[in-house]
Amino acid sequence: AESYPNLKRDSRFKEVNADDVKFFKGLLGSGSAVIDGVNQDASEDLEAFNADWMRKYRGQTKVVLKPESTEQVSKIMKYCNDNLLAVNPQGGNTGLVGGSVPVFDEIVINLGRMNKIHSFDDVSGILVADAGVILQQADDHAAKSGFIFPLDLGAKGSCQIGGNVATNAGGLRLIRYGSMHGNILGLEAVLPDGTIMDDLSKLRKNNTGYDLKQLFIGGEGTIGIITKISILCPQRSPAVNVAYFGLESYEKVQQAFREAKKQLSEILSAFELMDKQSQQLYKRATGAKLPLENEHPFYCLIETSGSNTDHDSEKLNNFLEHVMGEEIVSDGVMAENETQVQNLWACREGISEAGQHFGGVYKYDLSIPLPQLYDLVNETRERFQNNGLMGDTDDFPVVDVIGYGHMGDSNLHLNVATRRYDKEVEKAIEPWVYEWVSKRNGSISAEHGLGLAKKEFIGYSRSETMIRLMKQIKQLYDPNGIMNPYKYI
Ligand code: FAD
Ligand code: MLT
Numbered sequence: 001a002e003s004y005p006n007l008k009r010d011s012r013f014k015e016v017n018a019d020d021v022k023f024f025k026g027l028l029g030s031g032s033a034v035i036d037g038v039n040q041d042a043s044e045d046l047e048a049f050n051a052d053w054m055r056k057y058r059g060q061t062k063v064v065l066k067p068e069s070t071e072q073v074s075k076i077m078k079y080c081n082d083n084l085l086a087v088n089p090q091g092g093n094t095g096l097v098g099g100s101v102p103v104f105d106e107i108v109i110n111l112g113r114m115n116k117i118h119s120f121d122d123v124s125g126i127l128v129a130d131a132g133v134i135l136q137q138a139d140d141h142a143a144k145s146g147f148i149f150p151l152d153l154g155a156k157g158s159c160q161i162g163g164n165v166a167t168n169a170g171g172l173r174l175i176r177y178g179s180m181h182g183n184i185l186g187l188e189a190v191l192p193d194g195t196i197m198d199d200l201s202k203l204r205k206n207n208t209g210y211d212l213k214q215l216f217i218g219g220e221g222t223i224g225i226i227t228k229i230s231i232l233c234p235q236r237s238p239a240v241n242v243a244y245f246g247l248e249s250y251e252k253v254q255q256a257f258r259e260a261k262k263q264l265s266e267i268l269s270a271f272e273l274m275d276k277q278s279q280q281l282y283k284r285a286t287g288a289k290l291p292l293e294n295e296h297p298f299y300c301l302i303e304t305s306g307s308n309t310d311h312d313s314e315k316l317n318n319f320l321e322h323v324m325g326e327e328i329v330s331d332g333v334m335a336e337n338e339t340q341v342q343n344l345w346a347c348r349e350g351i352s353e354a355g356q357h358f359g360g361v362y363k364y365d366l367s368i369p370l371p372q373l374y375d376l377v378n379e380t381r382e383r384f385q386n387n388g389l390m391g392d393t394d395d396f397p398v399v400d401v402i403g404y405g406h407m408g409d410s411n412l413h414l415n416v417a418t419r420r421y422d423k424e425v426e427k428a429i430e431p432w433v434y435e436w437v438s439k440r441n442g443s444i445s446a447e448h449g450l451g452l453a454k455k456e457f458i459g460y461s462r463s464e465t466m467i468r469l470m471k472q473i474k475q476l477y478d479p480n481g482i483m484n485p486y487k488y489i
């Protein structure tokens with residue numbers, strides 16, 4: 001794990017002591033709702049809350065609080081604000097930019113026990129639930145009434161819907177259902193001074209002044225703690241088809257995407273890209289058999305979802321016939337049952353874990369105009385082929401450079417899979433990669449956020465004026481700066 005030689009603990013913040021712990025236990029009860037490493041050694045119990053998913057960032061919190069209600073969150077925040085105790089809101093701790101774990105001794109406020117679903121309206125499809133509900137559970141609940149949660153991603157079994165909102169997570173079906181900014185109808189949040197902001201609207205349309213909830217969506221826990229959300233769930237499609245195919249060039253990938261939009265239009269629900277290296281790494285890490293016999297430089301996964309199986313199958317078959325006939329696609333398979341659907345998706349969703357399977361991973365989550373999107377992967381790979389950091393034995397830190405992502409949203413995931421975290425690797429790619437993206441008017445964070453990882457680099461994607469306005473908002477909501485300090489703002 002990284003230590004932070006360039007960061008200094010802010011001495012304005014008080015260090016948490018036995019009296020504080022006593023207050024928290026009085027408020028939450030002395031059971032498992034307070035993990036206390038102040039009065040006793042609890043380092044083992046604290047580890048899961050201090051270390052991030054990539055094992056790249058590690059904090060030193062001595063206290064984890066697990067409130068059960070909005071009122072408890074409010075009382076915790078008021079106490080922390082009055083006493084200048086810094087806090088780190090935490091959901092499922094699956095974030096990929098170091099935002100979900102403390103940097104120093106910030107108190108972790110984990111939402112895991114706030115996990116009730118409050119209502120589901122099966123006419124409108126509106127779900128109201130606590131922020132700590134696991135994404136998979138929210139989707140299962142919607143499924144019971146024939147609806148779908150409008151977000152899906154590889155971490156669905158452990159990430160929380162509050163964390164999804166706080167990061168404005170994009171995921172695998174944004175192309176179809178749009179972003180959290182559009183689907184969230186309302187939310188309840190606790191501000192740093194304990195104020196409860198109740199904006200748990202269930203209205204689709206509500207043009208009454210500034211839409212303040214939007215600041216919390218993608219705010220990464222820097223201005224308040226989201227405690228409840230209200231979200232519009234679309235109808236679940238009974239007919240789902242998944243196809244996986246191989247292509248010979250990135251040019252052909254773009255042609256296939258164009259054709260998919262043209263021919264599949266309203267039933268297209270995912271268009272994902274995986275390069276050969278990402279699939280090889282997935283195979284090496286898991287031992288899984290890849291769906292196609294022969295190797296291809298690129299692979300795409302297409303999903304369609306619609307209401308009529310015959311209609312959808314006909315469309316997808318016509319599409320596949322066309323792209324194979326025109327030699328846009330070289331080879332392909334279509335899932336014939338639910339297991340095959342899962343297996344094809346695993347080739348895409350399993351890349352995240354494969355990426356760090358060999359020790360560590362440097363992740364770059366970027367928005368790049370489609371025509372140039374894959375150039376970056378080629379150039380990055382060349383850099384590592386030439387700088388002596390990449391090779392097949394343990395002498396080399398880099399295992400491989402892989403490119404994959406949400407092609408349908410112009411969102412590339414460039415990953416450098418390594419055997420260990422190594423500053424030399426980081427220096428070889430940062431800030432070069434951000435300069436590259438900035439020159440092409442892309443974004444240095446398409447969907448994962450800035451957190452701690454990209455704190456230094458926000459200027460590559462946002463103007464000075466915009467950064468100043470962001471700082472003013474932070475100052476307004478959190479004048480003491482206790483919420484998720486040291487992170488991007
Ligand atoms: P955490 O990781 O706990 O927190 C993330 C950030 O939100 C932190 O800054 C935290 O302080 C803040 N936060 C959490 N909960 C709250 C709250 N209630 N109130 C205020 N702030 C809060 N992301 C994508 O966009 N698309 C993907 O396809 C995708 N796939 C992933 C696949 C895997 C295998 C993994 C490990 C991660 C993936 N991610 C993806 C990253 C993504 O950001 C998270 O999975 C998810 O959205 C974070 O939710 P969480 O509950 O784990 O939040
Ligand atoms: C994905 O699309 O798989 C995620 O954003 C996670 C990752 O970048 O690995």
Ligand code: ZN
Nearest residue numbers: 171406413447
């Ligand atoms: Zn992604």
